[in-house]
Amino acid sequence: MSHCKRISVVVLGSEDHLKKALITVIVGKELPLLPKTNVLKKTDIYENDIYEVKCPSDTACDDLKKVFAANHDPDMSLLVVKEGFSPDKVWQQVENLHRITGKPTEKFIVVLPFGCKESDRYPFKCYTMDHLFSELTHLAQDRHLMPTNVRKRITDQHASSTPTSPSPMMEGFTDSRKRLKRNPSGTEVNLVLLGMTGTGKSASGNTILGEKRFTSKASSKPVTTECQQAETVINGRRVRIIDTSDIFYDERKSSSGEHVRKVKELCQSGPCVYLLVIHVSRFTDGERDILEKLGKVFGSKVREQTVILFTRGKDLEQGGMSFEDFLHRCQPDLKKIVEKCGGRCVLFENSDSGPDQVEKLMEIVDRMLK
Template identity: 60%
Template structure:
């Protein structure tokens, strides 16, 4: 069971090398949106996407630094609606959006569309990054064309705004592997997904409260958005 760490994150207590000043990103067709550097209203959306059971909600809690989203072992999906929670990291309001599984081929299209519409409403107009959550050691048939499903839901440019977040990083540690070792030895289809996302990949151990995981994630986000 995950530890409920309710410690508040703030710019003073949780400094990261993370800036929003140069972010100009277009999520949907229309005028580009930007945020002014060092503005108190700086916001960034991190949208957790992936199949059921990959650890989306647990990863959201790791980013937030507290147990905000319900996360537990279950044979049925735990997250059934889009949810949003916020924290402040280095002066930026990070809005974490947790989502149900919208990639399952067995889910009705009408239900998927409802979830996608709700997610887009939560995004508002701030810069957005999709966190494609996948579990180390588990690669399913439904994930083989997951980028196509992502682009169908959020537009043809979505993968350019995507970071792959691998969960169960403790499994890599037990196997004495680092992320690069894992990618080199993974299935070709998974490697292709990583390559299409320009190898923007990070690893989380959601059972551990290791701040460096969030630091590494936001550094990757920073590099992507300012490329």
């Protein structure tokens, strides 16, 4: 194990049981409590091989000043808030922490309750729990604190810990813990979104990420004009989503080669899975030979690395048709594409960002990487 400095985290907030829940998930073990209460014992630090967590009292100015002194500057400062929080009151908390510690307000990250989405409308910096655990993992990996054997040990610790006092916030921690630690392989994968304009590539990328990172809107012309990327962690695997422009769009043929080179460059690290995005209610003439087009660009084996990602799942629901019926009754040319890709396909509804559809996609990806 590397002797790099562990990740230092400060957990703040007025709800003691929520702070306890978060710390429990980070360090992977139950925390000492005062007898017959659910209150954390005063302790210098909660720790494991990777993280060291401090939980000073929000009202003890001296404790806060000490923790945030120049020589004790933490890697992450987290303010835990409860479900139904008031953004104005949370902002007052952040400003109060700024006044006491002298640290900029952006140094304090508000951990949103389960089900909340990040928004630039909040005056404070905030993370969803998936985003938080992704960032914590990235920090540990960047410091070489999470080799495979250590990651497996942390997985076992988290799997065996069952924090008390369940709450909506607690459910979110549990969900994030499962997604972060369930698969200890640590394999990286690149998911490349490909397809025609208007099929929902960027929206699908946002669904996989669990947050809006790519610009997505209805348009007859490409909205994504440059190759973009964003990362997350799903099932313990670092996942890089690569959103592409329509490389077959006639008006952009002159720049498609540049986009392809960028995609190949990004895919040099880690295995690559292509997600061919197709609108479930609109199969066009330009898509009939799309696998052949992709083969010319990415090589003849591209179909072996491709999953068909159908979008607009609600269109089938409104038509009273199951996904299985759709695949059985779809146009012959579309059916051939599915067959050439080994029947690997998944249905997305990007207006519903529930985890099940992403889980189904990642199950397919997992099988492809084995």
